Amino acid sequence: MPEAGDVALVRRGALRSLAIRCPDGCGEVISVNLDPRTGPAWKLYDREDSLTLFPSVWRESGCEAHFILWRNRLIWCDVSDPHSWRSEELKRRIHKLLPAPGLQHAHYADLAMQLDVIPWEALWTCQALVADRVAVPSEKGSRFGLASAPNAPRSSKVDRTA
Ligand SMILES: [Zn+2]
Known part of the structure; x- marks a missing residue:
């Protein structure tokens, strides 16, 4: 996953984590825990071949990037406009x-x-x-x-x- 925003799922038997190359370009790899047995975990939605994470990912140190992964798209959380998605x-x-x-x-x-x-x-x-x-x-x-x-x-x- 060489590019900012690339993601890789880590599976060892069960789904363990999602590695994300920080989308702001700082170069760090963020590891998002998906396994509730090992601590606070995010929920991964795999729908129609696209990945969504809930809740948002917020790096509390370093670059402090805060974003949502929604249907393979990265959405920055500092945008105050409501999202235009409608159903x-x-x-x-x-x-x-x-x-x-x-x-x-x-x-x-x-x-x-x-x-x-x-x-x-x-x-x-x-x-x-x-x-x-x-x-x-x-x-x-x-x-x-x-x-x-x-x-x-x-x-x-x-x-x-x-
Ligand atoms: Zn970053």
Whole structure:
């Protein structure tokens, strides 16, 4: 894996780790543990021939690179814009699962688990529902619930003198 961003799966019997040549070009190899028996582990999703890691990878030393691996693509986490990935089907499925107003909000990773989808896609879908004003986020932006029903539109004053 000579290039920045290249990845290699390490298997010894079971899946052990994912080695990533740091995508920012610093040259270091990041080893991401995939084996929960040996400590905190990331979850690897192998879907349609592409790899996704959850949660994000954050080097706390050295270059401090922070990124997501999603369907073989590296996405930097310092980009504040919500991701543009959209699925109308997933929107409908998540909409049905969101807790009603007043109930405790659901974490996007739990919604993803219930629907057997990639957590990042559940997060981006929740964010899209927020943009549509269907959902509201919790303070930290990782839990979501249904927005209260919008008030009935107020009738605007009609100028009767016309
Ligand atoms: Zn780096």
